[in-house]
Amino acid sequence: MNAKKILVWLLVISLLLASFCACGDKDKDANETEATTDAPVDTSPVQIEDAGVDFWIETNAGFESAIEGSAEDFDFEITNGTVTILSYKGTKEHLVIPTELNGHPVTAIADGAFAVPEEEKKDPNTEENTEVPEEGTAEEEEPEKEPQVLLKTLIIPESITTIGTGILARCETLHSLQTPLMGANKESAQYLGYLFGALHHEDNARDIPASLKCLRLTGEWQSLPAYSLFDCNDLICLSLPKDVTVLEKFAIFNGASLRQIDGLENVTVFGDRSLMNCSSLQIVTISDTAESIGYGTFEGCMSIRSMTLPFVGGSREENTYLGYIFGAAKPDFAKGFYPRNLAKITLTTACQTLGNYAFFECESLKEITLSASLASIGVRAFYGCTSLWSITLPDAVTTVRELAFAGCDALTTIHFGSGLTALGINAFYNCDSLSEVVLPASLKAIPASCFAGCTSLESVDLGGVTSVGAEAFRHCDAIKSVTAHGEVKFDAGNSSIKSLLEAQ
Structure with missing residues (x-):
């Protein structure tokens, strides 16, 4: 009986001790919360890291490793003195398509030329042939097919003027691609999914492999067409042709993994929502020569930490408040549209006035460098x-x-x-x-x-x-x-x- 009483008392004491410790922890948490509530404002200079050398070495390694193919690597035909590539049979994983084969210019790539064949699917309703060969007879063996090399890098030269549909269909190992076209020819609709068998830009996300991380566009482009890189949400790095000065509406919509865009500094006209939901972009630099930035160009770009701008808002004359380019229809609404980490802004010498409500309620902004030519603040x-x-x-x-x-x-x-x-x-x-x-x-x-x-x-x-x-x-x-x-x-x-x- 005494032993039972002792056990009961020990249990009661242990429960009381546990309760006391829990209360102590709560008080400690409350004190810590109270201590951090009035933390001083961080006045240290804002440090913004770019993508970094290692990032660019890693993402561009495939281009550096690419080797030019030879006539033995391709099935091709020559018509009217020009070469059309029909298929690839080489062993190079990182491939540069040559500009000439057998002394003739390479100008076209046929439908599905580099496509990976679809796997043969067995019909579950069809019984397999289980017939046993007669004794003394040998079963005929089909010759083994050489496995197709799975491309990791492909560089298409600017000599190519015609591209068939789905040339890269099911190329699920492709990491890096350089191309002068995203359509059948310069006059046709341009969207990246075309090269992978997509019939419409809305199919980009379905047909472009998740393995594709790096895209270089080359050739004579003056603008990046509307919806051309729509839903290319696995791309990490993008290089625009040097002559591109216009991004049309929704051109790079939902580029969720893009960390940096080479050539963006040359763009002078940004269409509405042209970069919407590029949610991994951290640093944005816009040229002094820029003329306009469309409504919601950077809407949903919630990782932006630093911007260099020649003016604030849509243009020098209209919609002169920062929230406009983030999708705010009025300055009063801007607070809910700014990237939560936008801490640093630099205004270039092209900025001569700050309009009314320019940075209205931009609560994350810590540091701003004003243009030396700035005359008035609204x-x-x-x-x-x-x-x-x-x-x-x-x-x-x-x-x-x-x-x-x-x-x-x-x-x-x-x-x-x-x-x-x-x-x-x-x-x-x-x-x-x-x-x-x-x-x-x-x-x-x-x-x-x-x-x-x-x-x-x-x-x-x-x-x-x-x-x-x-x-x-x-x-x-x-x-x-x-x-x-x-x-x-x-x-x-x-x-x-x-x-x-x-x-x-």
Whole structure:
């Protein structure tokens, strides 16, 4: 009986100890959560890694290994002095189709020339022949077929002007492909699946093998046709012809694995949703010569971390807000369309103005380099950019409009250029991490509520300012130092800063 009581008491004590430990862990978790809630904003420079040398060596290795085939490698016919390749019988896994065979130019590839034959399927309703050969007779053996070499790389030369359907059907080991055509000829519909037996671009995903990772397009292309690389979601690297300046609508739609596109920097016109759902792209560079970026060009490109742009939005004149190229129909909706890791933007010298709502509520943006030729910053241009911690206004900037930086509550530093002449009402409203303001000699007036709500502001140098608008520094109770370089007139609501200046 005593032994039973002892066991019961031991069980009770162990349960109490377990309960106590669990509560301790919960308290610890709660304390850890509380400690991390108010973590300081990361103000270290944004580090953006490109695809890397190893990546390009790995993905382009097949092209470097490719060997030119000879007449013995092909079945072919010569018609009117030109060669059509009928089939491949060689042993090279990494193959370059020659531009000539037996002294004649190679200009065409026949239907299914490199296709892998379909496996023969047994009909389950047909009985196998189980007849036993008579004694003393030998069963005839069919000669063994040489196994077809499964291509891993194919380079099609620019001498090819005609390509039959399905030349690469069922080539499920093909890793790298270089081609001047994605259709029967230059005049026909162009979509990559044609080479693999697809009858329509909508069949690209079904018929293009998942093994195909690298595509190089060559030849005289001025534009990449609409839907040509539609649903090519296993491609990792893509090289565009150097003369391609236009991506037509949905040209590279759903390129989900593409990490980088060589030649994108030469494109000047991007069609609507031309790169939609290229969700592995991380770095985007658009040329100074670009004319337009279509609606939703980068919609669904959620891995983009860094962009270099010649203007913000659809063009220099229309739809001048960043959310437009990510699929936001209005600036107010942009917040839900930005890539969640878009941290760094560089504006090239071609960018001379930032329109209203340019980066409205781009909460992930930490770092921006403004164009040296930038002249003006529009209304609410950086409104609600809650991760932006530092900004330098070039000397060319003369105007910063109303609410331009309102709500940038991580902004600790702002450097004003020497050409600034006008600030808008509430321009820096509620920038509650801003600690110091040094205004240039070129600025003569601070408008109403310009720095209102900058609760961490400690030091103000008024530069050339002679007039301070109503409540310009409302709720800036941390100010300890004010410097003026001449007589300054203060409107209502500035008694504290005025008194501080007079007391110095």
